[in-house]
Amino acid sequence: MISLVNISKTFNRGALKALSGISLEAKSGELFGLIGPDGAGKTTLFRILTTLMLPDSGDALINGLDIKKDVTTIRSKLGYMPGRFSLYQDLTVDENLKFFATLFGTTVRENYAQIRDIYIQLEPFKNRRAGKLSGGMKQKLALCCALIHRPDILLLDEPTTGVDAISRKEFWEMLARLKADGITIMVSTPYMDEANLCDTIALIDQGRILSIDTPGNIVRNYPRPLYAFKAKNLYRLQQDLRLHENIHSCFAFGEYLHVSFRDESAVSLPVMAKWLEENGHQEIILKNQTPVIEDCFIDLLKH
Amino acid sequence: MRMLIILLRKEFQQIFRDKSILPLIIVLPIVQLLIMPLAADYDIRNISLGVIDHDRSPISQELLSVIGSSGYFIIRSEHTSYQEALGEIENEKTDIILEIPASFERNIARLGGDEVLISANAINAAKAGIGASYLSTIITGFNSNIKVNRLRAYGLEPVPRIDITSSSWFNPYMNYHYYMVPGILVMLVTIVSGFMATLNIVREKEIGTIEQINVSPIRKHQFLMGKLVPFWIIGIIVFTIGLGIAWLVYGIVPKGSIGLLYLFLAIYLVAVLGFGLLVSTFTENQQQSMFVAFFFIMIFILMSGLFTSVDSMPPWAQWITRFNPVTYFVEVIRMVMLKGSGFADIRQHLLTIIGFAIFFNGWAVWVYRKTS
Structure with a gap:
């Protein structure tokens, strides 16, 4: 279990506020996601949780242990995979794994069950230097190294950034299996x-x-109906819609625009379609849209 | 202890895997020790001399043959005027001009003496200074011989005079290799161990692996020991190779105890590695640490008395050399290898270097603890 209460951290003598009053709780056996753009403070939060950095104020407990006091105990219970690949590139896959196992006072053999599913895919390359692995394989090795000491808690800082779509999918499947292990x-x-x-x-x-x-719940709590609009010239469609006085938000989302209205009663899809046609738009498609997380994020940002 | 062994094994795996570092460790000292002592030779020979002999008498010819046979000078050219000879100096073809006046022999015979002119090209100050003084010494010697011969010719007893015979202790043939090789050995050990440890730690910072180490339960002093010990061992290997070359190539065998030499080396390396560690804690990447380490090691070496004698430095510079660990090892290695000094003679040096080791390492560990 991870619980944070009012964690704040500033850099450059207070000039840069990295974290302001973060409180959250991740229950045991939960897969908890920190979602946010670059520079949101995600990495800083991880550095605090991994005891690499002290917060300016606030308390953080990991499985009931204080990150300020029980540093050594916490470190043996944590598995951390930093955002940047930071294993020894000049050591082989096996050597890296053995090194990190022994660093935590265990052996690969002892905890093989923990990493077997992931390691099987790495096995053909076990004598290859870590630096020569592909991006996806590097991620798998980093995950193995973070898991080799059977941590209770796994902290993964942007593990899928810069990884191809298939490897990303595989990676999340691995996380699901780890979660199932508790x-x-x-x-x-x-x-x-x-x-x-x-x-x-x-x-x-x-x-x-x-x-x-x-x-x-986040998606369900999206405060207003959402629509998807499409026309032949998507860019001009967006320009025109943003000038319309009843448009609350309008963002490009793949081949559609996600649109919401200020006053739902004053407008309907047929009325909008007509208005767009009058403005010279062709191939107009208007439909209802279920909100996704990104819509919620954009909406929350507006407040 | 088990943790340390793990770290050491990993460190050596990395060192042995690096295709460039290992040959560097072996080849660098060999090449340096073969080239440097030959180049850093203060024994000045082959000074080219331009002669303007206005006299052309038997006695002036005799003087020139004495100079020519001294082994230090090559009489490159004979000129008819000073202007002509100066032209050669301007072209960097001649180092020193010797001008013998027209009435040289006559004045010696009649007046009992004459003057010759020595002009030296002071662009190369060492060559000019040492060359001119060699030349004066030769002429002075020649001078007194003339007197003696002339007195004898008149059937008189020679005037009593003092002959100076000097003997160089601990290096009887004044062989510069004896003096330089041990010093250069110190320089090599300092550079190899100092730089390698610094760069190695900073590299872990650069590629982020230090973060993975920091989140593990490993203790900081274990990590630092894991970094220091491999380069301590490499330092000792480099020194041993160097000692072998000193013996094989230059025939230099330590007069004193080899064990004493290694004892001092062992502690000296801890001090130098501590210095490297300190640099690495203050720098973020290899470029920064390279420059900082280079700056200090350069000063350490130039002000260590390796190339220029500490005694001839101005007082403020002598004061600085006392805060330079390299100075102590250069002194000790020369004392032990050439003079055969024993433990009692270098005790003070040993204590000082222990002080350095504690100072550098203590400071480095303190900074390292504070930053992470």
């Missing part, structure tokens, strides 16, 4: 689509938590 996982990602794979998510921006809930 490990508490906290993972950060800038990709909103990955948020749905978490049990609970915290939306973070500029060191503040915008919302904490299950992905389902």
